[in-house]
Amino acid sequence: xxxxxxxxxxxxxxxxxxxxxxxxxxxxxxxxxxxxxxxxxxxxxxxxxxxxxxxxxxxxxxxxxxxxxxxxxxxxxxxxxxxxxxxxxxxxxxxxxxxxxxxxxxxxxxxx
Amino acid sequence: xxxxxxxxxxxxxxxxxxxxxxxxxxxxxxxxxxxxxxxxxxxxxxxxxxxxxxxxxxxxxxxxxxxxxxxxxxxxxxxxxxxxxxxxxxxxxxxxxxxxxxxxxxxxxx
Numbered sequence: 566x567x568x569x570x571x572x573x574x575x576x577x578x579x580x581x582x583x584x585x586x587x588x589x590x591x592x593x594x595x596x597x598x599x600x601x602x603x604x605x606x607x608x609x610x611x612x613x614x615x616x617x618x619x620x621x622x623x624x625x626x627x628x629x630x631x632x633x634x635x636x637x638x639x640x641x642x643x644x645x646x647x648x649x650x651x652x653x654x655x656x657x658x659x660x661x662x663x664x665x666x667x668x669x670x671x672x673x674x675x676x677x
Numbered sequence: 678x679x680x681x682x683x684x685x686x687x688x689x690x691x692x693x694x695x696x697x698x699x700x701x702x703x704x705x706x707x708x709x710x711x712x713x714x715x716x717x718x719x720x721x722x723x724x725x726x727x728x729x730x731x732x733x734x735x736x737x738x739x740x741x742x743x744x745x746x747x748x749x750x751x752x753x754x755x756x757x758x759x760x761x762x763x764x765x766x767x768x769x770x771x772x773x774x775x776x777x778x779x780x781x782x783x784x785x786x787x
Contacts, residue, residue: 569720598774605686607779608721608766615773623774655720662770663709663728668720 567591571656571669578646578676586641586672588656596659597639598666601625601652608655614639646676680704681769683778691786696754698781700767703748709770712741712752714763715780721766725752757785 572587590597598613610623614633628650630642639658643650653673659666682701690696700710708729713721727734727741727750734741740753754761762785768775 608777610774613774662773665723666775670720
């Protein structure tokens with residue numbers, strides 16, 4: 566059972582470039598979300614989804630887009646990368662908001 | 678304004694002693710709380726949770742206490758082991774999402 570899979574694990578982007586962080590889960594979870602982790606800031610919610618076709622903004626959504634066309638996949642798009650988006654990104658999924666969330670291994674993104 | 682706060686960025690404890698990690702929250706509507714452990718270069722992993730209808734939940738060496746009137750929860754690890762050295766995040770559940778604290782780095786000294 567793979568759980569939550571994120572790709573890539575590492576990425577370096579130049580300012581202004583765009584890219585997509587991939588996230589896939591095989592647990593048939595309805596809830597999926599993206600967080601970023603920065604020193605001293607903890608895990609901050611970027612976007613979340615409560616099911617295929619339904620997404621909403623979290624605490625820090627600016628500069629990011631998401632879509633949820635299937636239950637399994639929840640990609641995060643950086644439209645025009647900025648140095649402030651240098652961070653570690655985690656995707657998570659859960660059966661419900663009152664159960665544990667399972668996290669991927671993370672993507673370390675550096676924007677130069 | 679941060680709704681879930683972990684005011685101690687770090688904690689050092691001797692092996693075999695008790696580790697107590699604290700977490701405060703501001704929203705009295707939160708009804709489910711979780712603790713996660715995170716090792717470097719890995720994703721957070723679930724440790725233990727508690728519903729607001731309880732004031733204590735135990736799982737082996739880990740116990741979480743909830744004081745709703747004080748809006749405070751704590752994680753006790755007894756006895757602490759070197760493998761417990763990690764960053765610990767508390768989280769509160771809202772509909773459809775979780776709100777995380779900033780984390781406490783625990784170092785268990787052998």
